[in-house]
Amino acid sequence: GSAPTGSGDASSDAAEFDGTLVVGFDQEFPPYGYVGDDGEFTGFDLDLAAAVCERKGWTFTPEPIDWDAKDALLNSGQITCIWNGFTIEGREKDYAFTDAYMNNSNVVVVAADSDIKTLADLAGKSVVVQTDSGAQNVLEDEEQQAELAATFASLETIADYNTAFMALEQGTYDAIAVDEPVATFNVTGKEDTFRVLDERLNSEHFGVGFALGNEALRDEVQATLQELVADGTVEATVAKYADQGVSMDNWCLPEA
Amino acid sequence: MTRATMRDIPTPDVSFASAAGLPAVYVKGACKAYGSKEVLHDVSLTIDRGEVVSLIGPSGAGKSTMLRCLTLLDTFDSGTLAYGALQVTSHDERGRAIYDKRTSHEARMRFGIVFQSFNLFPHYTVMQNVCDAPVVVQGRAVDEVEAEARALLARLDLTEHADKVPCELSGGQQQRVAICRALAMRPQVIYFDEATSALDPKLTADMHRLIRELAADGMAVGIVTHEMGFAREASDRICFLLDGRIVEQGTPDEVMVSPRDPRVRAFLAMTED
């Protein structure tokens, strides 16, 4: 192999693409990537990735990763891309992203019996986000909701959403700021425990992230994805995950 | 000095006897086995106040085991043990000896022992080895205990070693510290396992004098030794233990000069060899 002298030189990696698309994803992130009841990796994004591979004749390898190691893995070529409800905003300069394929928004979840009705009601309350999540970025970004976050009693972080929702229920926190699909996934069936505020924190977009310098492969994937829109594969996949909060309304990648 | 043969010692009756007439140590019919090996077999023994009794006999006869049981480090399987009016053992219906905690602790306040391997506390200085138990266990005043300890150390020629730890001492020095440690508890009975094994003749002579003085003060002394000369000089009475039985008992002269048991005679003949 050749030594990388910097990310700019990584274009050589693209030349080495050997027909195996290794998709890095966080397996604790339903509905985009998670472990299905049959024990197989499943999820909306993984299904899309599999469909792309099928169309291109590539081998599809889903690779669950520790989120802490994602950059090191991507840059060293251990994974080809990150495809996992991966928010573009704020990361534009760090990855070679496809065009956005999905609109997303961050929402606030509170206990069903909470007196919090609007974002303004969050003043003086404790709010929790997952570390390095889109919601955290939004609340810490001066150009987005940092002003709102300043009114909170505290903005805390936690390792995983399951714990966050359990802790919300027992009163440790007053609210969780979270991706809409994740909120839907966790609130579905527990509507008498949790409630999603109508007001949203922001709107953002998901894309597939490649290592900088790997633009050629990115373009190929994007083009294929657009073909999948055209032939209806995307719509079918959306339908499959409809009850988990995925909707065609949010799809934003046009046909070629 | 009172001396008594086994036959005419009454079982101490704790309920109303005054302690005055009772032997300091009283053992009757003691048995002890390790697994199937019977180490002590129906051993009876008394030591009166002011009396020095030596236990002699061949290696493996059970002398150390006897001392371990007397000092409650081990238990007799059956038999009676009493310190003065304090009856240490009771018995279940099958005649097995039962020990209870409270009584055992009381008994421990009455005796001390100098171990064959000394067993000094290695992390304590000589002074701490001697003073700790009297202060902590008996709750005596530190000043008083230290003064007494200093006197004891001086007596056994250890003054200059008071602040050393045991690993800096020679064998004889360690043994003497162990003696001081036992005496600092002011016991009524003191036992020695191999009393003078690490002591030179001068110190042995000192020990002899010391034991005599202790006895004169009314202490009962029990000695296990292989040095026949020492046993003979120092004791009022000698018990000869053989294969877990006391086969001969009497004054040093009776046992050493004219033993009745032929095995004792054979054993002692070796000494002159």
Add this chain to the structure above:
Amino acid sequence: MTRATMRDIPTPDVSFASAAGLPAVYVKGACKAYGSKEVLHDVSLTIDRGEVVSLIGPSGAGKSTMLRCLTLLDTFDSGTLAYGALQVTSHDERGRAIYDKRTSHEARMRFGIVFQSFNLFPHYTVMQNVCDAPVVVQGRAVDEVEAEARALLARLDLTEHADKVPCELSGGQQQRVAICRALAMRPQVIYFDEATSALDPKLTADMHRLIRELAADGMAVGIVTHEMGFAREASDRICFLLDGRIVEQGTPDEVMVSPRDPRVRAFLAMTED
């Protein structure tokens, strides 16, 4: 049996001397201090093949320290040590003793020691304690070593204990196992620290006979003991150590009956006490 006074012993010349005429153990001008305390001061000593030398003296005189240095468990600060033709120490320009590994190991094959505290290996049976080193260190055949060990154990009356571990043995039994362990190495020199401290008169007599036999076979024997009687009976020569110096040396009768040094006389007077 050869006996030599300090004056006329030549420094062994390793380069071309045959080992035949040299003493088995040769020490000259040995000094040793612990911190500022000088424990051995200019000590010279030889033990010839077939000779039994006892080192006696008061507690703390430095006897055990001397044995520790002789057995290379500790080092002399200065002075010369040689085993036969094997010169163990060399010296730096300031006269301090230097030991090297190879020579030390060779020397260790020539001597054995019975420790005052025995130091048996607790996880080995008696048999293993005795046989392990000859097999592992000397590379001798297991069968041969075991046969020899059995004979030694029988000799010291330990046959029935061959498969016990040390914590199941009495003090005297342990000491005898330690003796067997040392002898199984077939050393040219054997040292005893408190040779008979845990042995009864019969065993002491046995020991005496054993030591005599070993000497007759040409072994050199060095003994530290407090039992003057034993020293007198068993030794060819006695060295009296006092405050780290050999103050008197000669046949047992010379040292014990008519010592020249008044301090020795005073010390020995105690024995008869």
Add this chain to the structure above:
Amino acid sequence: MFEMLVGGYGMSLKIFALTLLGSVPLGIVVAMGRLSSFRPLRWLVSLYISVMRGTPLMLQMFAVFFIPYYAFGIKTGPGYKFVAVIIAFVVNYTAYFAEIYRSGIQSMPHGQYEAAQVLGYSPAQAFFRIILPQVFKRILPAMGNEVVTLVKDTSLAFSIGVAEMFTTGRALVASQRSMVPFAIAAAIYWATCLVIEFGLRRAERRLGYYHD
């Protein structure tokens, strides 16, 4: 970046210190229970040690954190997080320390117990004056293992949302897309451990005045 890590470090240290404060002495009590001659107690303590060592600290923390509410319906306020961390850590580390004490206690020569017993020391007195001081000398290196592990285990507190240094480091790694914050975190951990090692080594040296 460095200041942010040092900020989280305060919490790491707090968890570390409180855990040690609780578990080092409690471990002694538990070790004594483990060695008790009273069978049911010994059995119970064995079970406790087994469960504590046998299941992940993270899950024990979850249990302490969630059980009051999910099992008993008690609403625990936001302050309970930290309390839960400390409880779980102390209860967990006590088990580990107890086993180390036990290894030390069982390696003491019999003669020491016998001497203490004959001198009339109560079992507790003998233990605290004669045995324990000697045990400490013997177990210091093994204790070092647990103490140093604890330094790093503080990062587990984040599972229930108590953010400490490593969490901060993790967030920085994500936002900076570089492993450097991890390296700094590791350096801070190491520095902490060096201080601990220094202390342990001094203690070892101070206890070196005797041997047996």
Add this chain to the structure above:
Amino acid sequence: MFEMLVGGYGMSLKIFALTLLGSVPLGIVVAMGRLSSFRPLRWLVSLYISVMRGTPLMLQMFAVFFIPYYAFGIKTGPGYKFVAVIIAFVVNYTAYFAEIYRSGIQSMPHGQYEAAQVLGYSPAQAFFRIILPQVFKRILPAMGNEVVTLVKDTSLAFSIGVAEMFTTGRALVASQRSMVPFAIAAAIYWATCLVIEFGLRRAERRLGYYHD
């Protein structure tokens, strides 16, 4: 769900077994280096132990996994993940075991070394025949601590993408929105530890034939 966990358990066990196999004997070597009379060696080994214990195993794993590429440009294949896990685990655990051995070795009475030395055992022979067997008896409970910690530390392997039981458990918790998979994972861990404890207890009993 249970089968999925058991599936991951195979990997956990593999990591566990290979780590023990490497670090238990290597720990002896390192402990001997730590106690060597040759200063530079002692110093080097101390440094090694300090770094290994002082920094998180997770980061050590990152280092082993990524350094071949980032420092030397060597493209490591997919098989390297597992190798990196094992290397990091062995190197890390060796340090812990070494310190436990040291605590045992230093607690041996001087007389044992002296007896062995006089009998002419080489330091290595004395160590392996006389000291080590006795040390093992003394350190078993403390060894138990590390072995049992290792069982659970296997879950760290996921940091570089080696999925084992706990990772599976975590994924299941997320997808099923329930703590039950964690409880099952904990039970499996505990069962493993019970087996280990049983083994250790038998070993302790077998070594109980003597005391000193």
